[in-house]
Amino acid sequence: xxxxxxxxxxxxxxxxxxxxxxxxxxxxxxxxxxxxxxxxxxxxxxxxxxxxxxxxxxxxxxxxxxxxxxxxxxxxxxxxxxxxxxxxxxxxxxxxxxxxxxxxxxxxxxxxxxxxxxxxxxxxxxxxxxxxxxxxxxxxxxxxxxxxxxxxxxxxxxxxxxxxxxxxxxxxxxxxxxxxxxxxxxxxxxxxxxxxxxxxxxxxxxxxxxxxxxxxxxxxxxxxxxxxxxxxxxxxxxxxxxxxxxxxxxxxxxxxxxxxxxxxxxxxxxxxxxxxxxxxxxxxxxxxxxxxxxxxxxxxxxxxxxxxxxxxxxxxxxxxxxxxxxxxxxxxxxxxxxxxxxxxxxxxxxxxxxxxxxxxxxxxxxxxxxxxxxxxxxxxxxxxxxxxxxxxxxxxxxxxxxxxxxxxxxxxxxxxxxxxxxxxxxxxxxxxxxxxxxxxxxxxxxxxxxxxxxxxxxxxxxxxxxxxxxxxxxxxxxxxxxxxxxxxxxxxxxxxxxxxxxxxxxxxxxxxxxxxxxxxxxxxxxxxxxxxxxxxxxxxxxxxxxxxxxxxxxxxxxx
Ligand SMILES: [Zn+2]
Ligand SMILES: [Zn+2]
Numbered sequence: 001x002x003x004x005x006x007x008x009x010x011x012x013x014x015x016x017x018x019x020x021x022x023x024x025x026x027x028x029x030x031x032x033x034x035x036x037x038x039x040x041x042x043x044x045x046x047x048x049x050x051x052x053x054x055x056x057x058x059x060x061x062x063x064x065x066x067x068x069x070x071x072x073x074x075x076x077x078x079x080x081x082x083x084x085x086x087x088x089x090x091x092x093x094x095x096x097x098x099x100x101x102x103x104x105x106x107x108x109x110x111x112x113x114x115x116x117x118x119x120x121x122x123x124x125x126x127x128x129x130x131x132x133x134x135x136x137x138x139x140x141x142x143x144x145x146x147x148x149x150x151x152x153x154x155x156x157x158x159x160x161x162x163x164x165x166x167x168x169x170x171x172x173x174x175x176x177x178x179x180x181x182x183x184x185x186x187x188x189x190x191x192x193x194x195x196x197x198x199x200x201x202x203x204x205x206x207x208x209x210x211x212x213x214x215x216x217x218x219x220x221x222x223x224x225x226x227x228x229x230x231x232x233x234x235x236x237x238x239x240x241x242x243x244x245x246x247x248x249x250x251x252x253x254x255x256x257x258x259x260x261x262x263x264x265x266x267x268x269x270x271x272x273x274x275x276x277x278x279x280x281x282x283x284x285x286x287x288x289x290x291x292x293x294x295x296x297x298x299x300x301x302x303x304x305x306x307x308x309x310x311x312x313x314x315x316x317x318x319x320x321x322x323x324x325x326x327x328x329x330x331x332x333x334x335x336x337x338x339x340x341x342x343x344x345x346x347x348x349x350x351x352x353x354x355x356x357x358x359x360x361x362x363x364x365x366x367x368x369x370x371x372x373x374x375x376x377x378x379x380x381x382x383x384x385x386x387x388x389x390x391x392x393x394x395x396x397x398x399x400x401x402x403x404x405x406x407x408x409x410x411x412x413x414x415x416x417x418x419x420x421x422x423x424x425x426x427x428x429x430x431x432x433x434x435x436x437x438x439x440x441x442x443x444x445x446x447x448x449x450x451x452x453x454x455x456x457x458x459x460x461x462x463x464x465x466x467x468x469x470x471x472x473x474x475x476x477x478x479x480x481x482x483x484x485x486x487x488x489x490x491x492x493x494x495x496x497x498x499x500x501x502x503x504x505x506x507x508x509x510x511x512x513x514x515x516x517x518x519x520x521x522x523x524x525x526x527x528x529x530x531x532x533x534x535x536x537x538x539x540x541x542x543x544x545x546x547x548x549x550x551x552x553x554x555x556x557x558x559x
Contacts, residue, residue, distance in 0.1 A: 007430075007431065008157035008158055008431070009031055009032050009156075009157045009158075010157075010158060010428050010429060010430035011029065011030065011031055011154075011156045011157070011158045011161060011195075011428070011429045011430075012028075012029075012030040012031075012426060012427070012428045012429075012437060013027060013028065013029055013030070013161070013195075013197075013392075013426065013427050013428075013429070014027065014028040014030065014061065014425075014426045014440055015027050015394070015421055015422070015423055015424065015425050015426070015442070016028065016057040016058070016059075016061060016062070016423065016424070016440070016442050017041065017043075017056075017057035017423055017442065018039075018041065018080075018394060018395050018396075018423070019393075019394055019395075019396075019401060019421055019422050019423050019425070020397065020398050020401070020422045020423050021043060021397060021423075022043070022080070022201065022339065022340065022395075022396065022397060023041060023042065023043025023044060023055070023080040024041045024042055024043040024055055024056060024057045024080065024084065025039045025041040025080055025081050025394075025395060026038070026039055026040050026041060026057040026084065027039065027163075027197075027394070028061070028062070029135075029154055029156075029161065030068075030134075031133075031134035031135050031154075031156050031157065032134045032157075033068060034068055034070050034133045034134035035062075035065060035068045035069045035070060035133070036069075036070060036071050036072075036073055036132060036133050036134070036135075036137070036154070037062065037069060037071070037072040037073070037088075037094070038072075038073055038075070038152065038163060039073075039074060039075055039081040039082070040057070040072060040074075040081070040082065040083075040084040040085045040088050041057070041078070041079065041080040041081040041082065041083055041084055042054045042055065042056055042079055042080060042083035042084050043055040043056075043080060043444075044339070044341070044342075045446075046341055047341060047344075048463065049446065049459060050459070050462040050463065050466055051448055051462055052446045052447065052448055052459070053447050053448055054083070054447050055444050055445065055446055055447070056084050056087055056444075056445040056446075056447060057084060057423075057442065057445065058441050058442050058443045058444070058445050059084075059087070059088055059091060059445065060440075060441045061440040061441060061442070062088065062091070062092060063091045063092065066091060066092040069092055069094050070094065070132065070133025070134065071094050071095050071096070071097060071132045071133045072085070072088075072094050072095070072096045072097070073096075073097045073098065073132065073137060073152060074096060074097065074098030074102045074103065074106060075098070075102075075149060075150050075151070075152060075163070075165030075166065076098075076099070076102050076144055076146050076148070076149035076150065076165055076166060077098075077099075077101055077102035077103075077104070077105030077106060077146050077148075077149075077238055078105075078145075078146055078166065078238060079109075079238075081165075081166070082098075082102065082105065082106035082109070083106075083109060085106055085109065085110050085119070086109040086110045086112070086113035086115060087113075087447070089110060089113075089115045089118045089119055090115065090118075093118045093119070093120075094120075095120040095121075095122050096119055096120065096121055096122065097122045097123075097124055097130070097132060097137070097139075098122075098123070098124065098150070099123065099124065099125070099126075099139070099148035099149070099150060100123040100148070100274055101146070101147055101148040101240070101270070101271070101274055101276060102146075102148060102149070102150075103121045103122075103123055104270045104274065105146070105238055105267065105270070107119075107121065108263075108266060124139045125139070126139065126140075126141045126148075126177070126180075127139065127140065127141065127180070127183065129155075134156075135154050135155055135156045135157075136154075136155035137152055137153070137154055137155070138152070138153040138154075138155065139152060140152070140153055140180050140183050140184065141177055141178070141179065141180045142164065142165055142166075142167035142168075142179045142180070143167065143168055143169065143170035143173045143177070143178060143179050143212070143372075144165070144166045144167050144168060144372045144373075145166075145212075145236070145238075145239050145241075145242075145371070145372025145373075146236075146238045146239060146240065146372070147175060147177070147240050147241055147271075147276050148177075148276070149165055149166060149167065150165055151163060151164045151165050151167060151179075151184070152165065153184075153187060155191075156194075156429075158194055158429050158430065158431075159191060159192055159193070159194040160187050160191050160192070160193045160194060160195075161193075161194060161195045161197070161429065162184065162187070162193050162195070162196050162197070162386055162388065163197045163198075163394075164196070164197065164198040164199050164382060164394075165199065166199050166201070166372060166373060166395060167179060167199055167373070167374055167378075167382075168209045168371065168372055168373055168374045168375075168378055169181070169208070169374060169378040169381055169382070170209075170211050170212055170213075171211060172211040172212075172213045172214075173211070173212055173213070173241070174212050174213055174216070174241040174244055174245060175241065175276070181381070181382075181385050184382070184385050184386050185385045185386075187386075188385065188386050188387045188388075192387075192389070193386045193387060193388045193389070194388065194389050194390060194429060195388055195389070195390045195391070195392070195429055195434060196382075196383070196386050196388035196390075196391050196392075197391075197392050197393075197394045198379065198382060198383075198391070198393060198394065198404065199373055199374060199379075199394065199395045199396070200379075200393040200394060200395055200396030200400040200401050200403070200404040201371075201373040201374075201395055201396050201400060202371060202373040202374060202375045202376075202379075202400075203376065203379060203393065203396060203400045203401075203403040203404035203407060204399065204400060204403050205375040205376060206375065206376050206377070207375050207376065207377050208375055208377040208378055209370060209371045209372075209373065209374060209375050209378065210367070210370040211370070212241050212242070212245075212370060212372075213245075214367065214370060215242065215245055215335070215367065215368060215369065215370055216245035216248060216249065218366055218367045218368055219233075219245055219246060219249035219333070219335070219368065220248075220249045220252060220253075222249075222331075222333065222361060222366060222368065223249045223250065223252070223253040223255075223299075224252075224253055226331050226359075227253070227296055228294075228295065228296035229295055229296060229329055229330065229331050229359075230295035230296070230298045230299075230300075230327070230329070230330045230331065231250065231255065231298065231299040231300070231330075231331050231332075231333065232260075232299075232300045232302055232313070232316065232324070232326070232330060232331070232332045232333070232358075233246045233250075233299060233300070233301050233302065233332075233333040233335055234301075234302045234303065234304050234305040234312075234313045234332070234333070234334050234335065234336065235301070235305050235335040235336050236305060236336055237261065237263035237264045237266075237267045237303050238263075238267060239336075239372075240267065240271045240276050240277050242335055243264075243267075243268065243271070243277060243301060244277055244278070246299065246301055246335065247277075247278075247279050247283070247301070250283075250299035251280055251283050254296070254297060255296070255297050255298055255299040256282075256283055256284070256285045256290075256293060256297055256298060256299070257279065257283055257284055257285070257299050257300075257301060258284070258285050258286060258287040258289070258290050258298070258299075258300050258301070259284075259287070259300070259301050259302075260287055260300050260301070260302040260303070260312040260321075260323060260324060261302055261303025261304065261311060261312035261313075262303075263303055264301060264302065264303045264312075268284075268301075287300065287323050287324065288323070290324075295329070295330075300324060302316070304316075304349070305334055305335065305336035305346075306336065306338060306339060306342045306345065306346060307338070307342055307344075307345030307346035307347075307348065307349045308345070309345070312324075313332075313334075313349060314345075314349055316332075316353070317348075317349045317352035317353050317356070318352055319356070326353060326356040326357075326358050327356070327357065327358075328356070328357035328358075329357065329358075329359075330356075330357070330358040330359070331358065331359045331361065332353050332358045332359070332360045332361070333360075333361045333362075333368055334346070334350070334360065334361070334362040334363065334368070334369075335363075335368045335369050336363070336369050337363050337369050337371070340397075346362075350362060376407060379404060379407055380407065380411060383407070383408060383411045383413070384411065388413065389413075389417060389433070389434075390413070390417040390418070390419070390429065390433060390434035391405070391408040391413050391417065391418045391419075392418075392419050392420075392421055392427065392434075393405050393408070393420070394421075398422070401420055401421075401422075402420065405418050405420050416433075417433055417434055419434060419435075419436065421436075423442040424439045424440055424441065424442030424443075425439055426438050426439060426440060446458075446459065461551065464549075464550075464551050465494065465551055466494075468494070468495070468548055468549050468550040468551065469492060469493055469494025469495035469548075469550040469551070470492065470493050470494060470495065470550055470551045470552075470553060471490065471491075471492045471495050471508075471538065471542060471550050471551070471552050471553070472490070472491045472492070472553045472554075472555065473488050473489065473490050473491075473508070473509075473512050473534055473538055473552075473553070473554050473555070474488060474489045474491075474555045474557065475488045475512060475513075475516055475530065475534055475554065475555070475556045475557070476556075476557045476558075476559060477516065477520065477527075477530060477556060477557070477558055477559070478558075478559055479520075479525050479558045479559075482520040482521065482525070483517065483520065484513055484516065484517060485559060487509050487510075487513055488508075488509045488512040488513055488516070488534070489509070490505045490508050490509050490512075492505070492550070494550070495542075495546070495548065495550045496546065504545060504546075507541065507545075508538055508541055508542070511537050511538065511540075511541045512534045512537055512538050512554075514537070515533045515534060515536070515537035516530050516533055516534055516537075516556075518533075519533040527556040527557070527558055530556045531554040531555070531556045532554075534554035534556065535552050535554045538552050538554065539552050
């Protein structure tokens, strides 16, 4: 791009996901017409998305501009930041930068999708600054609920744009690797930070998030108070520091550790290889070996802390886990907090575990979990250290973004330089400051199974089926003679209890027969229009007799 007037090029930022929901984080940083993609996440479906496995950002903008994409940068290894790579890489290929652990975690899904050869993984280390596409990108350490997370400083022609990633300010992190406030402070002093984009997940919560290491103390106390009993502890498989603290507490109480759940086994192995997780020699045993040990010498670390139906913990709760049966006197610790939307599933798992006689310890009763996201005190700390000229709250439901925007204004950022954006919004930063710059498509992309987009129409149908059921009518007609071959057959699911509604079904059959016969007498001779007549007649009767609106499916067959 020529800048004849020698003014530095503007920076454009396009938000494709994560602003207005928890999950599917994705943004584009654009300089001189080149694009760096920041995170490519997935979202887990809401209860009103029946049958949907996961939700992706809409990739239309990236597909249409694939030739402008120079690189993908990953802030950390959580699936809501990396899980979409396995889909995006079908449409475009670009080098992917992130910490070694983030890339290792992201890689699992990409390899499983058979797209390993479409990805070039470029590991970067703490504090590293690299030329990536149109600008320098600096990888600044932050603490979060997965190790080796980064905030990203983009050194652009407009100055520094800082993206916090997901972060908290943990002053006693398990690995001693603290959020590098000193570096952020020196960027603010030396160059000035033009724009801050910051994590809003906990923006409604006052105070400070407790240190991850506080969980270790609780776990040790919980283990020590229950000698002789078998422990099962569930947590996120990517939360390596939590796993470390579970291992430490278990080993300190004379136990051996086994993992349960595929991702738990894989991640423990990866983290050990990278030197991020340390398990004392001989303390890690195979799950099949635990039956030979007395209960008081066993700790199983399991997946399923979110009540996911097919996870190791859910299967234990229903007695369907082939590897492990929960027994009377077992202690189950759920070392996580349900993500919004998962409360019900987690509650049901806890109930079933009680039914099997286990003692269940969860974050509602003991401090066996702390959040990985900054609360108001930490958000204020980052704002006061970074001193940004402009601000956009990111990562959160709409109300989190609103609270974070208010907080930024209260810290002295001018109101017109705090922009509340949502998915699909674009902003531009130039000499005059930050302003809006149109919108791009950024709807939900629903994935069901391994392929494809489910679409809004399909979801609407599924909701209707779930709430109202379906009534099907099969009509066989002789188009030449213009008469019915047989009485219409009615079949229903989820509408009325058929045996008790026999009369209603007979009446429905008669009503459809009359409507279709009349239509043919009036000259209708094609199956589509006869289908419409059947649907209208049946729909009217169904709504009059039952005050319900099930899905009506007419099938007209011509002989
Ligand atoms: Zn996140
Ligand atoms: Zn995260």
